[in-house]
Amino acid sequence: MKDLLLAEIERTVAAHPERGIWRSPLMACAGAGDPLFKNLKKTAHPGHLLPADLLPDAGTVIAYFLPFARQVMASNRKGREASVRWAEAYVKTNALIAVINKRLAALLGSHGFRAAVVAPTHNFDEKTLVSAWSHRHVAYIAGLGTFGLNRMLITDKGCGGRLASLVTDAVMAADKRPKEEYCPYRRDGSCGACVKKCPTGALTATGFDRHACYDILLENQERFLSLGKADACGKCVCGLPCSEGRP
Numbered sequence: 001m002k003d004l005l006l007a008e009i010e011r012t013v014a015a016h017p018e019r020g021i022w023r024s025p026l027m028a029c030a031g032a033g034d035p036l037f038k039n040l041k042k043t044a045h046p047g048h049l050l051p052a053d054l055l056p057d058a059g060t061v062i063a064y065f066l067p068f069a070r071q072v073m074a075s076n077r078k079g080r081e082a083s084v085r086w087a088e089a090y091v092k093t094n095a096l097i098a099v100i101n102k103r104l105a106a107l108l109g110s111h112g113f114r115a116a117v118v119a120p121t122h123n124f125d126e127k128t129l130v131s132a133w134s135h136r137h138v139a140y141i142a143g144l145g146t147f148g149l150n151r152m153l154i155t156d157k158g159c160g161g162r163l164a165s166l167v168t169d170a171v172m173a174a175d176k177r178p179k180e181e182y183c184p185y186r187r188d189g190s191c192g193a194c195v196k197k198c199p200t201g202a203l204t205a206t207g208f209d210r211h212a213c214y215d216i217l218l219e220n221q222e223r224f225l226s227l228g229k230a231d232a233c234g235k236c237v238c239g240l241p242c243s244e245g246r247p
Contacts, residue, residue: 001108001111001170001172002027002029002172002173004107005027005062005104005107005108006025006027006064008100008103008104008107009025009027009064009100009104010024010025012096012099012100012103013025013066013096013100016092016096018092020069020071021068021069021072021089021092021093022066022067022068022069022093022161023067023068023069023157023161024067024157025064025065025066025067026064026065026067026144026155026156026157027062027063027064027065028062028063028064028139028142028143028144028175029060029061029062029063029142029172029173029174029175030060030061030063030138030141030142030143030174030175031059031060031061031171031174032051032052032058032059032060032061032167034061034141034174036141037050037051037061037141038050040134040137043137044130044134044137045128045130047130047132048132048133048134048137049132049133051167054116054118054133054167055114055115055116055167055168055169057169058116058167058168058169059168059169059170059171059172060167060168060169060170060171060172060174061138061141061142061165061166061167062104062142062165062166062167062168062172063135063138063139063141063142063144063163063164063165064100064144064163064164064165065139065144065145065153065155065157065161065162065163065164066093066096066097066161066162066163066164067155067157067158067160067161067244068089068093068160068161068162070244071085072085072086072089072160073086073160073234073237073238073239073243073244074238074239076234076235076238077238077239078239080199080216080235081199081219081220081223082220082223082224082230082232082233082234082235084224086232086234086238087220087223087224087227087230087232088227088230090162090230090232090234091224091227091228091229091230093120093161093162094120094121094162094229097120097162097164098119098120100164101117101164101166102117104117104166105117105166108168108170111170113168113169113170114168114169115166115167115168115169116166116167116168117166118133118135118164118165118166120135120162120163120164129210129211129214130210133165135163135164135165136151136152136153136163138165139153139155139163139165140153140177141177142165142174142175143174143175143176143177143178144163144175145159145178145182146178146180146181146182146183146186147183147186148182148183148185148186148194148242149183149185149186149191149192149194149195149203149205150194150195150203150236150237150240151203151208152236152237154182154183154242154246154247155182155246156245156246157244157245158237158242158243158244158245158246159237159240159242159243160234160237160238160243160244182242182246182247183242183247184241184242184247185205191240191241191247192205193239193240193241194236194237194240194242195236197235197236197238197239197240198213198235198236199216199233199235200212200213200215200216202216203236213233214231216233217231217232217233218231220232220233
């Protein structure tokens, strides 16, 4: 079943008229009963949902990553404002994830399984800026990578891209989580390049001001109103040793 799901993700990306935006996707699975899901109420926030909150009798949580192509990330390396290419990729990827989720749910349904999908973004409280379901944390539990200093998930194909996840009552083998830290800073205190790239100072080596970060997302959204909801920045994932792969 896992092979069928990954193949469906790959087909959907390949069929997109602007498929050059992305590199080959990654996918991993976690058992819905993994104790780390309960720990998210401590490590993420108290209101974080459990897989069973999204789907009774949840068996597996599927996470996948759509890594951006090199030219997309290169366009956003410099300057304070997000590049047009980055904003376009953000909007189009969110739309693509919605299509992928629908197709994965249909594929699972064709085999007698149910699925519950979650929007790729804009599913957070606008006051606290906290989401009830963190795709990044879920992807970590599924084994797609480890967290970087930039709070993004570093996968085998880097952290420049978009994560998504869904829950199914199908039971599939869980993937193993990495045993080592991918982020050089978390590994031995080196690097820290992402902190220097943050245009607002929201990201530091000791903390993260999500409201300062959100302010520039809204600035960029105003600049790119014609593209859709492009509340994106991405400076802290572009032009880094971890942008396109494991450093």
